[in-house]
Amino acid sequence: MMKDILLVTLNSSYPHSSFGLRYLLANLGELQPRAEIMEFTIQRDPRDIAETLLKQKPKIIGLGVYIWNAQESLELVSLLKKISPETLVVLGGPEVSHEAEGNPICQIADFTIKGEADFLFYQFCKNYFENGVLPERKIIAGILPEIKEIKLPYDLYTDEDIQNRVIYVEVSRGCPYRCEYCLSSLDKSVRNFDVGQFLLEMEKLLNRGARQFKFIDRTFNLSPTTCTQILQFFLDRIHLGLFLHFEMVPDRLPVELRDLIKKFPDGALQFEIGIQTWNPVVARNVSRRNDYEKVRENFRFLASETGVHTHADLIVGLPGEDLQSFGKGFDTLAELRPNEIQVGILKRLKGAPIARHDKEFEMVYASNPPFQILRNKDVDFATLQVMNRFAKFWDLYANSGSFKHFVATLRDRATRREDQSFFWEFFEFNDFLSARYAQSYGISQLSLFESAYVYLQEKMGWPKEEAKALILQDYTLTGKIDLPKFLKDYVAKPKAPVAAEDAMKSAIPKRQQRHLAGKAETTSS
Numbered sequence: 001m002m003k004d005i006l007l008v009t010l011n012s013s014y015p016h017s018s019f020g021l022r023y024l025l026a027n028l029g030e031l032q033p034r035a036e037i038m039e040f041t042i043q044r045d046p047r048d049i050a051e052t053l054l055k056q057k058p059k060i061i062g063l064g065v066y067i068w069n070a071q072e073s074l075e076l077v078s079l080l081k082k083i084s085p086e087t088l089v090v091l092g093g094p095e096v097s098h099e100a101e102g103n104p105i106c107q108i109a110d111f112t113i114k115g116e117a118d119f120l121f122y123q124f125c126k127n128y129f130e131n132g133v134l135p136e137r138k139i140i141a142g143i144l145p146e147i148k149e150i151k152l153p154y155d156l157y158t159d160e161d162i163q164n165r166v167i168y169v170e171v172s173r174g175c176p177y178r179c180e181y182c183l184s185s186l187d188k189s190v191r192n193f194d195v196g197q198f199l200l201e202m203e204k205l206l207n208r209g210a211r212q213f214k215f216i217d218r219t220f221n222l223s224p225t226t227c228t229q230i231l232q233f234f235l236d237r238i239h240l241g242l243f244l245h246f247e248m249v250p251d252r253l254p255v256e257l258r259d260l261i262k263k264f265p266d267g268a269l270q271f272e273i274g275i276q277t278w279n280p281v282v283a284r285n286v287s288r289r290n291d292y293e294k295v296r297e298n299f300r301f302l303a304s305e306t307g308v309h310t311h312a313d314l315i316v317g318l319p320g321e322d323l324q325s326f327g328k329g330f331d332t333l334a335e336l337r338p339n340e341i342q343v344g345i346l347k348r349l350k351g352a353p354i355a356r357h358d359k360e361f362e363m364v365y366a367s368n369p370p371f372q373i374l375r376n377k378d379v380d381f382a383t384l385q386v387m388n389r390f391a392k393f394w395d396l397y398a399n400s401g402s403f404k405h406f407v408a409t410l411r412d413r414a415t416r417r418e419d420q421s422f423f424w425e426f427f428e429f430n431d432f433l434s435a436r437y438a439q440s441y442g443i444s445q446l447s448l449f450e451s452a453y454v455y456l457q458e459k460m461g462w463p464k465e466e467a468k469a470l471i472l473q474d475y476t477l478t479g480k481i482d483l484p485k486f487l488k489d490y491v492a493k494p495k496a497p498v499a500a501e502d503a504m505k506s507a508i509p510k511r512q513q514r515h516l517a518g519k520a521e522t523t524s525s
Contacts, residue, residue: 098351211507266307278329317346401514
């Protein structure tokens with residue numbers, strides 16, 4: 001059945017679902033039967049997407065634009081307006097909510113709604129269909145919606161979504177902090193949904209089979225009362241085999257929260273913890289507040305007393321931080337043993353206050369998405385290119401959980417360096433990989449194993465059989481049975497990985513399961 005309103009976005013990949021579109025549909029009121037969500041991925045040809053959309057003969061296309069789909073969305077909107085100029089194209093999303101007037105996609109589209117559009121999009125459609133009235137200006141802005149009046153969208157997750165895609169949820173919007181690289185720094189306050197109603201919706205999702213929940217709240221643990229209430233809700237149902245992802249403030253883990261976290265089974269919780277920099281001067285430059293001593297204490301607690309999977313973030317290219325400073329911060333964080341360290345390259349998000357540093361720190365960014373830093377006063381272009389590769393290879397080797405013994409070997413070797421730096425130890429491995437591969441993308445896992453094997457021999461001086469034995473330990477953890485050619489003449493029988501209890505890890509993603517398997521193997525040996 002053809003629909004008058006199509007709610008559209010291009011996701012980065014199929015497993016991701018658009019939370020924002022579901023909010024728009026949930027709040028369309030009486031117009032909801034006339035609307036439909038249509039999600040695509042950025043890999044799809046924009047011409048094919050345009051064909052699919054225009055077959056529906058929609059009167060309005062609402063398009064969600066984000067940093068990861070900005071270029072593809074521009075191509076799509078250009079096609080739509082050339083092929084079907086009578087179809088109204090209305091944009092929304094973070095990428096068009098700031099500096100919209102000079103944004104090419106906003107100039108091509110008919111209208112752009114800035115900020116939270118839960119009610120604004122409904123009002124736009126209502127005015128058009130009932131009265132034939134369109135806004136006088138292309139850029140539409142309004143006050144923030146009263147959060148407790150927003151209709152929750154969780155019923156709009158389909159059975160297919162629940163089985164195959166990430167289920168995003170939120171109990172609050174906004175952030176009290178003013179970190180200048182983040183758009184949340186523009187928020188005036190934190191606004192909370194009704195917790196009781198939210199938990200009723202979570203119960204319905206659980207009853208429908210949802211087992212993984214990704215909270216997008218910027219500061220989930222800001223309110224210990226709300227945080228513990230939600231965690232207790234899921235803990236009471238943990239026997240279902242759940243996986244919960246939260247973004248946490250790094251220096252806020254009060255006793256009541258600690259006591260609750262300790263009760264969750266290994267791997268059921270994942271905390272994304274934004275550190276960004278360990279340099280206090282750089283932190284002040286970007287208005288980042290961290291009590292570093294509390295951060296250290298909290299990481300030690302999480303590593304030693306809980307089964308929480310920790311994912312910590314650092315950013316390369318912040319104003320005032322050179323490579324030496326970043327490396328020192330990386331080492332400090334690595335000593336605290338998070339399960340993953342996400343090395344990110346600074347992006348200049350539209351509207352983010354970090355733009356105020358452009359002149360003083362000579363910040364130069366790419367003109368196209370994702371608008372990464374190209375150079376600044378403290379880090380030149382060549383170094384940032386190296387760190388782009390470092391970030392990718394670190395993710396492939398350390399964060400993936402597939403090379404635990406090899407990465408542990410690098411960590412151990414770092415203790416014998418004069419500087420005792422794990423960062424600079426991996427930096428040397430990164431140089432080796434950069435010479436071996438023309439690019440850091442599209443490399444097979446088998447090739448990565450072989451590169452680690454070669455590095456052990458050629459750069460670290462390991463005997464051939466010892467290098468094979470170590471790589472075989474990691475290779476076995478992947479669950480693969482057939483040995484690659486370079487390991488086939490190794491006759492020792494592989495040791496089977498120790499599995500965590502199946503009932504408790506059923507909803508845990510494979511990447512986190514590999515970390516758990518390595519942890520179990522280490523404990524049992």
